[in-house]
Amino acid sequence: MKRIQNYLLLLAAMAGVIISSCQKEKSLETGGVPLGAAAWEFKEGSTEFKGPMDTAYYSTIGGVSALVLEGTSTNFQDDFYLEVYGTTITAGTYATPAVYFEYISGGSAIYSNDPLALNKFSVTISKIDREGVTGTFSGEVQDAAGNVKTISGKFTGKFATTPPPPPGTGQLMLWAKQGCGNNLLTFVNGQKDTITSFQTAAPSCGTAGTALFTLAPGNYTWKAVCEGATDTVSGSVTITDGSCTAREVVLNGTPPPSTCIISNIGSYALNGAKISAITSTFNAQNQVIKTQLIDSSSQTGGTIDNEFNINRVTSRINIDANQYFVLDANGRIQEFHGYVDPSDNTSFEVIITYTYYPTGYMKEAFLSLAIAPGNPVLVYSYTWTSNNLTKVTMSYASGEKSVIDYQYDATRSAKGFLSFHANTELTIFQNAVNFGLNSTNVPTRSTWQDFLANGNPDGAAYVSDFKNYVYDANGYVKSFEITGDGSVYGADIRHVLSYRCF
Numbered sequence: 001m002k003r004i005q006n007y008l009l010l011l012a013a014m015a016g017v018i019i020s021s022c023q024k025e026k027s028l029e030t031g032g033v034p035l036g037a038a039a040w041e042f043k044e045g046s047t048e049f050k051g052p053m054d055t056a057y058y059s060t061i062g063g064v065s066a067l068v069l070e071g072t073s074t075n076f077q078d079d080f081y082l083e084v085y086g087t088t089i090t091a092g093t094y095a096t097p098a099v100y101f102e103y104i105s106g107g108s109a110i111y112s113n114d115p116l117a118l119n120k121f122s123v124t125i126s127k128i129d130r131e132g133v134t135g136t137f138s139g140e141v142q143d144a145a146g147n148v149k150t151i152s153g154k155f156t157g158k159f160a161t162t163p164p165p166p167p168g169t170g171q172l173m174l175w176a177k178q179g180c181g182n183n184l185l186t187f188v189n190g191q192k193d194t195i196t197s198f199q200t201a202a203p204s205c206g207t208a209g210t211a212l213f214t215l216a217p218g219n220y221t222w223k224a225v226c227e228g229a230t231d232t233v234s235g236s237v238t239i240t241d242g243s244c245t246a247r248e249v250v251l252n253g254t255p256p257p258s259t260c261i262i263s264n265i266g267s268y269a270l271n272g273a274k275i276s277a278i279t280s281t282f283n284a285q286n287q288v289i290k291t292q293l294i295d296s297s298s299q300t301g302g303t304i305d306n307e308f309n310i311n312r313v314t315s316r317i318n319i320d321a322n323q324y325f326v327l328d329a330n331g332r333i334q335e336f337h338g339y340v341d342p343s344d345n346t347s348f349e350v351i352i353t354y355t356y357y358p359t360g361y362m363k364e365a366f367l368s369l370a371i372a373p374g375n376p377v378l379v380y381s382y383t384w385t386s387n388n389l390t391k392v393t394m395s396y397a398s399g400e401k402s403v404i405d406y407q408y409d410a411t412r413s414a415k416g417f418l419s420f421h422a423n424t425e426l427t428i429f430q431n432a433v434n435f436g437l438n439s440t441n442v443p444t445r446s447t448w449q450d451f452l453a454n455g456n457p458d459g460a461a462y463v464s465d466f467k468n469y470v471y472d473a474n475g476y477v478k479s480f481e482i483t484g485d486g487s488v489y490g491a492d493i494r495h496v497l498s499y500r501c502f
Contacts, residue, residue, distance in 0.1 A: 001335045004196070014485060020295070026039060026295055026376060034137065036486045038052060038053040038056075038071075038156055038253075039051065039052055039053055039071070039155070039156055040052075040053050040069070040071045040080050040082075040153065040154070040156075040157075041153050041154060041155075042137070042151045042152060042153025042154075043087070043151065043152060043153065043231075044111065044141075044149050044151045044209075044340075045149075047076055048357045049073065049078075049080075049103065049153075050073075050074065051071050051073040051074045051078070051080060052071055052074070053069060053070070053071040053080075053156065053157045053158070054070050054072060055069075055070050055157070055158075055161060056068065056069045056070075056132060056133055056157030056159050056196065056217055057157060057204075057329065059146045062174070065105060066083060066084070066085040066089075066314045067083065067084045067085070067125075067128075068082070068083050068090045068314070068315065068329075069081070069082045069083075069133070069155055069157045069217060071155075071157075071427050073105075073381065077106075078103065078104060078105040078110075079102075079103070079104040079105075080103055080313050081100075081101070081102045082099075082100070082101050082119045082123065082137065082155065082316075083099065083100040083101075083127070083313075083314060083315060084123050085097050085098055085099075085313075085314055086096065086098050086144070089125070089128065089242065090124060090125070090128065090222065090242050091125050091127060091128055092124070092193055093122055093123070093125075094122065094123050094125070095118070095119045095120075095121065095122040095125075095139075095468075096113060096114070096115055096116070096117055096118055096119060096120055096121045096122075096139075096251045097115045097116060097134065099113070099121055099122065099123045099137070099219070099344070100113065100313060100315070101113045101121060101123075101141065101247065102114055106373045106374040107335075107351050107353065107368060107373035107374045108351065108373045109144065110143060111141040111142070111143055111149065111151060112142060112145055113139060113140065113141045114140075114141075114142060114143070115313065117140065117418050120139050120140040121139030121140055121141065122137065122138060122139055123135060123136070123137045124136050124137070127290065130391045131158065132156065132157050132158040132159055133155075133156070133157050133159070133430065134154075134155070134156045134157075134349075135154065135155060135368075135370060136152070136153065136154045136155075137151075137152070137153055137154070137155070138150075138151065138153070139151070155176065155252070156425070159262070168217075168241060168242055169214050169215060169216055169217070169239075169242075170214075170215060170216075170217055170239035170240050170242060170243050170244065170245070171205060171206075171212060171213065171214050171215070171243070171244035171245070172212070172213045172215060172220070172222065172237055172239060172245050172247065172295075173205050173206065173207075173210050173211065173212050173213075173237070173246045174186045174188075174190060174193075174201075174210065174211040174212075174213075174222060174224065174242070174246075174248075174249050175198075175199055175201075175202065175203055175207070175210040175242055175246060175247075175248060175249065176195050176198050176209075176224075176248065176249040176250070176251075177198055177199060177200060177248070178198055179195075179198055180229065180231055180251055182225060182226050182227040182228045182229060182253075183226075183227040184196075184225075184226060184227075184249065185224065185225045185226075185227055186222065186223065186224045186225075187222065187223045187224075187225070188213045188215065188220055188221075188222045188223075189213070189215060189220055191213050193211035193212065193213065194211065195209065195210060195211050195224075195249065195306075197209025197210070198385065199227070202246050202248065203246075204329075205244035206244075211230070212219075212424065215239045216239070217239050217240055217241045218238070219236065219237070219238050219239075219240060220236070220237055220238075220239060221234060221235070221236050221237075221245065222235055222236075222237060224233060224251065226247040226251055229268050229474050231251040232251070233249060233250060235247060247372075254412050259286075259416070259501065259502055260415070260474065260476050260499035260500065260501040260502075261282075261286065261288075261415045261416060261499060261500050261501075262279060262280075262416060262417075262418070262431045262497055262498070262499055263280050263282065263498050263499055263500040264278070264279045264280065264497070264498040265277060265279075265418075265495055265497055266296075266360070266467055266495065266496040266497075266498075267296075267490065267493055267495055267496075268493065268494045268495075268496065269492070269494070270481065270483075270492050270493070270494055272455070273297075274298075274353040274502070275292040275296060275297060275299060275490075275493065276293070276294060276295055276296055276297070277292075277293075277296055277302065278291065278292070278293055278294070278428065279292050279294060279479060280292075280431055280432070280500075282500050286502050287312065288310055288429075288431055288432035288433070289309070289311070290307065290308065290310060291307075291308045291310065291428065291432060292304050292306065292307050292308075293305045293306040293307075293343055293428070299414070305343065306343045308342075308429075310429075310432055314327075315327050315489035317333075317432065317433060319338065319342065319429065322338065322339075322345065323336075323337060323338030323339065323342055324336075324337055324338070324425075325429075326426055327434075330434075331432045331434050331436055332354070332435065332436055333433045333434065334353070334354060334358065335351060335352065335353050335354070336350075336351070336352040336354075336425050337350075337351055337370075338350065338425065338426065340367070341424055342424065342425050342428055342429070343428065348369055348370075349370035349371070350367050350368065350369055350370055351367075351368050351369075351370055351373050352365050352366065352367045352368075352423070352425065353365070353366045353368075354366075354435070356436050357384070359428035359437070360437040361382065361384045361389075361436050361438050362382050362383060362421065362435055363381070364379060364380060364381050364382065365379070365380040365382075365423055366378075366379050366380075367379070367380070367422075376397070377396065377397040378394060378395070378396055378397070379394070379395045380392060380394055380421070380422055380423060381393040381394075381395065382421065384392070385438065386410070386440075387418055387437075387440040387441075388406065388408045388439040388440055388441055388443075389406055389421070389438075389439050390398040390405065390406050390407075390408075391403065391404065391405055391406070391408075392404040392421065392422045394422060397456075398453060399453030400450070400451060400452055400453050400458070401450075401451045402448065402449070402450045403446045403448070403449050403451070403453070404446055404447065404448050404486070404488070405446065405449075406420065406443045406445070406446050407443065407444050407445040407446075408439070408441040408442065408443055408444060408494070409441055409442055409443075409444050410441055411429070411441075412441055412442045412469060413440065413441060413475060414438070414439050414440060414441055414477070415474075415475050415476050415477075416441045416476055416499065417436060417438065417439070417442060417476075417477055418430065418489070418494035418495075418497075419435060420439065420443060420446070420488060420489075421435070421488075422488050427488065427489075433486060442466065442469055442477065442480070443466050444465065444466055444467070445463065445464065445465050445466065446463070446464045446466070446486050446487050446488075447461050447463050447464075447486050447489075448461060448462040448463075448464075448485075448486040449461040449462075461486065462484065462485045462486035463485075463486045464480070464482050464483065464484040464486040464487035464491065465483050465484055466480055466481070466482055466486065466487075467480070467481055467483070468480060468481045469495075474501070476497075476499055477497055478496065478497055479494060479495065479496045479497065480495060481493070481494045481495075482494075482495070
């Protein structure tokens with residue numbers, strides 16, 4: 001990772017050139033364009049902002065409902081985001097901390113409300129039905145410089161996914177992690193539906209392939225049957241007005257495998273001397289709520305170098321007061337706002353935007369300096385072959401690049417294993433965020449080659465071998481060794497992993 005940060009020192013010096021080369025300054029005012037039926041608009045002082053509403057969607061997971069509205073400016077350069085959450089979402093007024101607003105231009109938030117400023121920002125839903133939602137919003141926001149401003153606006157959104165249930169009803173979604181070889185039939189209160197697709201975790205209400213039932217409030221018994229077989233399972237559920245309840249279907253004889261998340265990464269020299277550790281604390285929902293970076297080099301104890309107290313809202317994971325991940329509709333990280341080295345608040349402030357292949361693997365990560373958002377100075381490109389990360393290409397604005405090639409042992413699995421992406425923020429917070437699918441097998445070698453702007457190699461390649469893998473009884477890697485200096489996880493080092501299983 002030091003090689004990457006050395007390049008960023010050079011790129012930061014270029015930031016003034018990058019900024020001054022932007023000859024045309026984008027206007028935030030977007031009036032004069034017909035907006036159609038689904039739209040948003042607001043004013044801050046005499047400045048007006050408006051645009052079309054791309055989508056509105058509604059979901060309930062774990063008893064918390066969320067209504068999300070997303071739009072763009074009329075020139076499609078800026079982004080509008082509004083979120084309302086609570087036990088149920090119906091017509092009425094909602095205020096912070098139950099609402100979140102953000103207006104983004106050039107990858108940076110121009111206006112956003114403070115979720116902790118109680119009742120300083122509110123949203124009033126005047127109408128919500130199967131077709132869409134209409135309402136107004138107003139209150140205090142902070143601009144990019146941290147100044148408090150007052151805005152007021154309105155919105156109309158059309159539902160792109162399953163809308164909330166009709167007044168006086170609720171919903172039950174039955175989902176499964178795996179099928180049974182035949183049709184997986186479900187029954188509730190005389191209604192029947194079939195689960196046709198399978199999820200790794202509880203999906204949003206109404207996800208295609210799940211079984212969805214609309215029911216009057218009350219207590220019900222649901223049942224699932226493997227057609228043509230004797231496998232059945234049933235359960236009870238209470239439906240409440242305006243909410244959607246999710247229940248997993250696990251057929252008899254096919255219990256779900258235990259899931260394990262890395263809770264501690266202990267690092268040692270090959271002679272056994274302690275080096276460092278990354279350790280995590282989990283909540284009752286098996287989510288990481290604290291990450292500590294520990295210096296263990298004293299050999300007699302550990303010193304906490306950094307401590308991150310992590311909290312979550314529906315579309316965001318806050319790492320600390322200054323750093324956070326923005327999530328997409330699938331719960332995967334979409335942006336990182338923080339430091340190029342999250343453990344060093346004197347390192348450069350950056351914005352990283354992530355994209356994904358349709359298969360679920362990360363495709364690219366675009367790193368921009370916060371002082372020049374929207375102008376990537378480093379692009380990570382990821383190549384996947386046979387469900388493994390086989391190449392990482394890091395292309396710098398200077399024209400230079402670094403390439404990491406990975407080789408794998410196709411006979412050994414990598415259940416819940418480490419991320420071998422080159423991003424520092426993923427190395428530290430990989431067990432706290434969803435970065436898409438990971439490699440299926442364990443790596444056996446990585447080769448790191450730097451290239452000059454003319455395409456010629458910059459010196460010899462660095463090579464690391466990964467060996468001496470030790471597994472536990474459930475097939476999770478407990479320890480392994482790295483020799484050589486071509487790895488994102490250090491040179492001549494042994495890593496010992498602990499897990500939180502549930």
